[in-house]
Amino acid sequence: MTRDLDLLLPSPHPVELIDPTGQTVAEAAHELPDDAALLRAFAGLTTARRINDQAGALARQGRLAVYPSSHGQEACQVAAAQVLTDDDWLFPTYRDTAAVVIRGVDVAEAFLPLQGAWHSGYDPHRYKVAPQATPLATQLLHAVGVAHAARLRGEPTVALALCGDGATSEGDFHEALNFAAVFRAPVVFLVQNNQYAISVPLARQSVAPSLAHKGIGYGVPGERVDGNDVAALLTVLGTAMARARAGEGPQLVEAHTYRMQPHTNADDSRRYRQDDEVAGWVQRDPLTRLETWLRQHDLLDDAQLAAVTADADQLAARMRTELARDATPxxxxxxxxxxxxxxxxxxxxxxxxxxxxxxxxxx
Amino acid sequence: MTSTATTGTVGHEKLTMAQALNRALRESMAEDDSVVVFGEDVGALGGVFRITDGLTAEFGDTRCFDTPLAESGIVGMAVGMAMNGMRPVVEMQFDAFAYPAFEQITSHVAKMRNRTRSKVSLPMVIRIPYAGGIGGVEHHCDSSEAYYAHTPGLHVVTPANAADAHRLLRAAIASPDPVVFMEPKKLYWTKEEVDLGAELPGIGRAMVRREGTDATLIAYGPSVPVALEAAEVAAQEGRSLQVVDLRSIVPFDDETVCAAVRSTGRAVVVAEAPGFASVASEIVARVTERCFHSLAAPVRRAVGFDIPFPSPKLEHVQLPGVDRVLDAVDDLQWDLS
CATH class of the missing domain: 1.10.287 (Helix Hairpins)
Known part of the structure; x- marks a missing residue:
């Protein structure tokens, strides 16, 4: 089975619909999500950022054993949860707790492992969220299996499987793409390329033109997207999910983003990267660009912003209460x-x- | 192969272990649509040992299918399918070719139930043809059972005859927990009179294969026929050896094994795997801890040496045969009793 190479190649540049200054990108090849989706995404981004801030604080206070923050990657976290239907499965990694909570998992259950109380805290079947994976790329194959089983039964399920740039070097990443392609399994692979695997930069993982190009060898279409532009992520992931649901097979999406904080609270990122590199990515923050865009389009005012912030604060308060409890079995x-x-x-x-x-x- | 699957066949018939395993797969697939069989060459070819012969023809290629040649992929996909309502039975082509799947087996297959506090169970079977005695080349003759037995969360089962192969594989497929099903490939073609309808103990139970009063031979899988042959030779020499077939390494049947050893007061463990840090070592430890006051001599082992499995012309040096077993029996301090 051969496929037209043009259909597999990612676009020359990452898809971007709202630029870092909050302006609509002119002549973009894709349409913007509708206003309701973008407002929902903004609430999600605010929540995700608040989760990261609160969890970081709880880790510093010793209430969490460890916290791998997704600060800076919130657009990926929100989009990954928002493109799912109730039938779909999410396969998150250890850095994707914000996506897990936005998918609907209770914070007390989601943070149980980070409290050091048990390896996983929620019922995967209840939420259709697999346990957060600690080994790299192994969960991608589980996503293929879940998707293949659903397809055999004629169910509309699509599995969205998350991993990072480092995980693309693992064998299971390649086996998962190949198995998904051969069995035409409805899986969307989202690589959050945050530029570092703990301390090792992307250049030491791969010299491929992009991580999205890695799909070509397996006959899996690849696409790359600005991972700090939630609008672009919603559109690209949404299209990939729809294709998979329609029986057109798996897709690989690489999101270009940046891990703004150390690997975990136990890491010292100044040993391997410069502060000015981090500062450069502040300009690309996923929250500010969407806020700017929404205000410019009269979709968000101070009162609405206050309401969204209050909801996020309420969740943070719930985290402080719940995670103060010893839930050790x-x-x-x-x-x-x-x-x-x-x-x-x-x-x-x-x-x-x-x-x-x-x-x-x-x- | 006949085209109709029969369930709970009653009556005696002559079958090889390979045919008995094939029968078990067909019966389980006929009974339960969620049972799917996949791996390398299991489709049109019927597996390199023909264990899956005819399954694709009978049940279609969504129920029995070939996969890309990647063992971690096979086991990882099976994990996902088991998470989502299926009962996968996957074939690893040979013992040493299962090693690429080691991370999936030890980190996920074994731990998913524990990780999720029993919210997710993985009813899946990993079939592994294992051990030597067939003149296989390198990577085709490993006795890898200790790796799996050492990993909490896995059941590890190994039949030594056709009837058990059928009974235990049926039980493995029906189990709510993952089972590493280790098939002694040198016994695949041994033809026996079997009654597939007979009631046999399930997973977790050992069986006494031969009664004896002087010493107990504890064996499993490919070593059971060796132990039985040794007992036969010993009988001619006037020594009565009892033979216990473990059938199930995990769960381990302390009750049957210890009752047997206490009845004779002497024991030798027979196994092909290198002896160091092996299943045989564990059996010696367990028996010694539990039966110390019934023992007339230290428990001995007739096992493989601590060397990589040899080439075909030298494998006879490695495999414990009747002589090695009887030498170990001779060392059981008979003069002191």
Whole structure:
């Protein structure tokens, strides 16, 4: 099966619909999302930024064990959640907690792993959100499997699978693109190229013309998009989701963005990048450009902005309350979820733990 | 192959282990539409060992299909399908060719239930033809069971005869948890009289294959026939050896194994894998901890040496045979009793 190379090639430059100064890009090849979608996205961006700020603060206070912030990548977070229908599945990574919350997962459940209480805190089937993946690129294959199973049953599900630039070097990234293509699985792969894999810059991951070009070798159409332009992301991802849903197969989308903060609160990014590089990306902030655009088009005034901010503040307050609680499960649960029925050995070991803990209590 | 699948066949018939496995797959696929079989060469070819023979023809290529040649991809896609209502049964072509899937197996297949506090279970089977004895070239003869047995969250099962192959594969496919199903490839073509309708113990239960009173041989998979042959030879020499077939490495049947060892007071573990840090080591530890006061001698092992699996002309050096088993039995301090 061969495909026309022109159909696989990403556009020469990342798709941008609203430029960093908040102006509509003239003669763009794509249409802007409608006003309602952009207003919803603005509320999402405000929420995502607030989640990042609040979680960062909680990590500094020691209330979270760790927090990998998506500050600067909020447009990707919001668009990834907003293009999904109730039938669709999201496959997030550890940096995508904001997308998980915007998809609808309760903050207490979403942040349970970051509290150090359990490896995942929500019911994936309830929200159609896979557990946030810590290993790189492995979850992309799970997305292919979920999508393929849905397609075999004739369901309209599309899986949106997220990964970063570093993950494109992993074997599973390539196997996932190839399997999705061969089985025409309804999967959209969104690479948030935030320029760094912890400390290693993109140049050490790949010398391909772009990460979106990596689809060509698998017959998967690639597209690249300004990852700080939520309007462009909604349009490009929305089109890719619609294509996949219509049975036209997978698509690879590379979003050019930037990780404004260290890898996690435990990282020191000044060892590998300059402050002025970070400062340059402040000018491309995803929130300010959409706010500017909405105000210019009389879609947002101070009162509306205050309402959106108040909603985000309310969520942040809920995070402070919920995450102050110790939600650590009972130690007995460590033995309860290894198998559907614990083995005789696990029953014995659970009794050992119960005994050890009862003696600790006596001391 | 007949074109109709039968469920719970009653009556005796002569089958190879390969045919019994094929029968189990067909029965499970006929009973449950969510059972899908995929891997490398499992479609038109029917698998390099013909275990999936005829499945695509009978059930169509959405139920039994070939995949790209990438084991991590196969297992990773199976994880996703199992997350979304299917019961995948995937074939790794050979033991050592499963290693590219190791991360998917250890980090996801084994841990998804635990990670999600049982909200997501993965009812899937990873079939792995394993071990030596067929004159295979490098990468085709590894005994890799310890890697999987060491990983919490996996069931690890290995049949030693056709009836068990059928019974255990049916149970593995029906299991709510992932099962690494290890098939001793040297036994694929052994023909036996079997009754597929017979009631047999499920996963997690060992079986005593031969009664004996002087010592217990504990074996699994490809080593069970070796242990039975050794017991036969020993009987001619006046020594009565009992043979236990584990069938299931995880869960491990301490009850049956320990009852057997206590009844004889002596034990030898027989296994092909290199002995260091092996399933055999674990069995010795478990038996020693639980049966110490019933033991007349330290538990011995007749196992593979700690070397990479040899080329065909030298594999006989590595594989524990009757002599190695009986030498170990001879070392069980008979003079002291």
């Amino acid at each position: 009972e130690p007995a649960e460590l033995f309860a979820h290894v198998y559907a029925t614990p083995t005789p050995q696990l029953v014995e070991q659970a009794a050992v733990v119960a005994d050890e803990l009862s003696r600790e209590d006596e001391h």
